[in-house]
Amino acid sequence: MKKRLIALTIAALVIGTAGTALAATEHWNDASAQPGARTATYLSNATSFETWKNNWEHTKQDYQQISLSPGRNETELNFGWYSKKSGFAKIRISKSGSMADYKEFSGTSKKGTVVDGVQYYTNKVTVTGLEPNTSYYYQYLLNGFWQDKAKYQSQGTDSFSMLLVGDPQVGASVSQVPKNGDGTAQSAEIAARNDSYNWNVTLNSALKAHPDVSMILSAGDQINETVKDGSAEKLLEQEREYAGFLSPQVLKSVPLATTIGNHDSLTAGYQNHFNIPNPYTQEKGATAAGNGYYYRYGNALFIVINTNNYNAADHKALIDKAVKSFPNAKWKILMFHQDIYGSGLDHSDSDGIILRTQLTPIIDEYQIDVVLQGHDHTYSRTYQLTGDAKAHAKYDKSVDLDDSAVKAAFLAQNQCYQIVETGNGTITNPEGTVYFATNSATGSKYYELIPMQQDYIAARSQTWTPTYSLIQIDQNQFTINTYEAATGKPIDQSYTIVKTK
Numbered sequence: 001m002k003k004r005l006i007a008l009t010i011a012a013l014v015i016g017t018a019g020t021a022l023a024a025t026e027h028w029n030d031a032s033a034q035p036g037a038r039t040a041t042y043l044s045n046a047t048s049f050e051t052w053k054n055n056w057e058h059t060k061q062d063y064q065q066i067s068l069s070p071g072r073n074e075t076e077l078n079f080g081w082y083s084k085k086s087g088f089a090k091i092r093i094s095k096s097g098s099m100a101d102y103k104e105f106s107g108t109s110k111k112g113t114v115v116d117g118v119q120y121y122t123n124k125v126t127v128t129g130l131e132p133n134t135s136y137y138y139q140y141l142l143n144g145f146w147q148d149k150a151k152y153q154s155q156g157t158d159s160f161s162m163l164l165v166g167d168p169q170v171g172a173s174v175s176q177v178p179k180n181g182d183g184t185a186q187s188a189e190i191a192a193r194n195d196s197y198n199w200n201v202t203l204n205s206a207l208k209a210h211p212d213v214s215m216i217l218s219a220g221d222q223i224n225e226t227v228k229d230g231s232a233e234k235l236l237e238q239e240r241e242y243a244g245f246l247s248p249q250v251l252k253s254v255p256l257a258t259t260i261g262n263h264d265s266l267t268a269g270y271q272n273h274f275n276i277p278n279p280y281t282q283e284k285g286a287t288a289a290g291n292g293y294y295y296r297y298g299n300a301l302f303i304v305i306n307t308n309n310y311n312a313a314d315h316k317a318l319i320d321k322a323v324k325s326f327p328n329a330k331w332k333i334l335m336f337h338q339d340i341y342g343s344g345l346d347h348s349d350s351d352g353i354i355l356r357t358q359l360t361p362i363i364d365e366y367q368i369d370v371v372l373q374g375h376d377h378t379y380s381r382t383y384q385l386t387g388d389a390k391a392h393a394k395y396d397k398s399v400d401l402d403d404s405a406v407k408a409a410f411l412a413q414n415q416c417y418q419i420v421e422t423g424n425g426t427i428t429n430p431e432g433t434v435y436f437a438t439n440s441a442t443g444s445k446y447y448e449l450i451p452m453q454q455d456y457i458a459a460r461s462q463t464w465t466p467t468y469s470l471i472q473i474d475q476n477q478f479t480i481n482t483y484e485a486a487t488g489k490p491i492d493q494s495y496t497i498v499k500t501k
């Protein structure tokens with residue numbers, strides 16, 4: 001018999017700085033400091049910081065790097081890249097390291113971002129017909145020249161794994177002062193150098209421990225500079241961050257399923273760099289970064305929505321389309337940036353939950369198993385949750401959370417859930433949905449946990465170190481483990497959902 005707890009609808013206490021913008025903490029991952037807690041494996045796995053700094057003058061202006069994204073299913077792979085010339089959107093792929101008997105695929109080449117006064121084109125190509133457990137080599141055509149080949153290893157689909165990372169937010173350590181420096185606060189560019197170095201180290205460490213992952217899921221805020229003022233100068237900063245973000249060698253070989261974070265949402269850089277599958281272009285409230293999307297991998301359906309778009313009808317329409325495209329999905333996994341059920345101080349009772357009252361019933365209706373979130377730069381896992389089937393107010397970004405009366409009503413309305421399972425470890429045939437919020441994978445910025453832990457939270461932590469999660473999926477089980485990247489130590493117990501029907 002399942003325990004059903006009804007969350008108490010108490011008007012939450014409004015404390016202190018509700019709604020006001022909170023700053024990053026003093027904690028950050030300073031590449032110059034090399035804390036002793038990091039293992040030799042973590043540090044030896046990647047380029048040294050000295051070498052990274054020496055290469056940075058080149059890396060920071062290497063806007064034409066390739067990105068790999070999932071295709072519509074495991075037989076496809078999507079490629080995206082900037083170029084200075086148009087009309088060269090081609091990929092060659094071969095099972096041989098000599099590129100013998102390659103197949104060539106063509107795609108689109110469109111006017112994209114202007115960086116530092118130069119018009120770049122955005123190239124998008126989809127490779128099809130990929131077989132499982134096969135080694136491939138590919139080359140991309142850049143301005144008429146075939147680039148060096150890179151390896152892509154396809155994986156199986158009966159039992160597979162994926163990495164999950166949150167808020168790499170390359171550039172977010174801006175204004176922090178490195179321990180072993182000249183005392184100068186980091187400029188945006190030096191922050192991008194620091195954070196992309198740590199991004200590379202985390203990815204290398206995670207891939208070394210889990211070399212057979214099918215892809216990497218990023219829950220949003222790939223970069224930091226929002227370009228709020230629309231200036232060419234800020235756009236250049238953002239593109240330097242994208243250059244740093246795309247520079248880890250592992251990203252040339254493992255596809256990355258990205259999410260639009262609030263920092264990514266205001267420019268077209270995201271959609272110009274990443275060639276997402278099945279973009280839901282019918283969105284009415286789309287942001288400049290583009291759209292939500294979906295794809296199938298094995299028995300799992302992955303849906304990614306852009307929660308910077310506050311039109312929940314758009315998200316429902318996308319989820320409906322995705323679910324109808326794969327009605328037999330054993331696992332339905334939804335990813336978005338703003339943590340509607342998280343536990344960070346900065347967002348989990350304010351802007352992060354604006355869409356909670358609207359998304360919770362949609363997540364119920366489409367029987368989403370797992371939700372992956374970012375935004376709060378802290379780790380949390382909820383109990384299995386459902387909606388409470390009552391009517392609740394709808395909010396969008398116009399809600400004035402600095403007004404204490406508005407905030408009190410907002411928090412009361414957001415008691416819109418029920419905790420339907422309180423088990424930990426392995427849960428069999430559960431009702432409801434489990435929500436994860438990710439800490440930062442780079443440590444470019446960390447937040448405090450919210451002082452009063454919400455009742456829906458089963459586990460949470462702030463380690464002040466980069467973390468990543470490993471998701472393992474097979475016919476009957478979904479398991480997630482979360483690790484401190486520097487040591488490989490788990491930061492939470494393993495959570496497994498078993499489905500016997």
Ligand SMILES: [Fe+2]
Nearest residue numbers: 167169221375
């Ligand atoms: Fe973030």
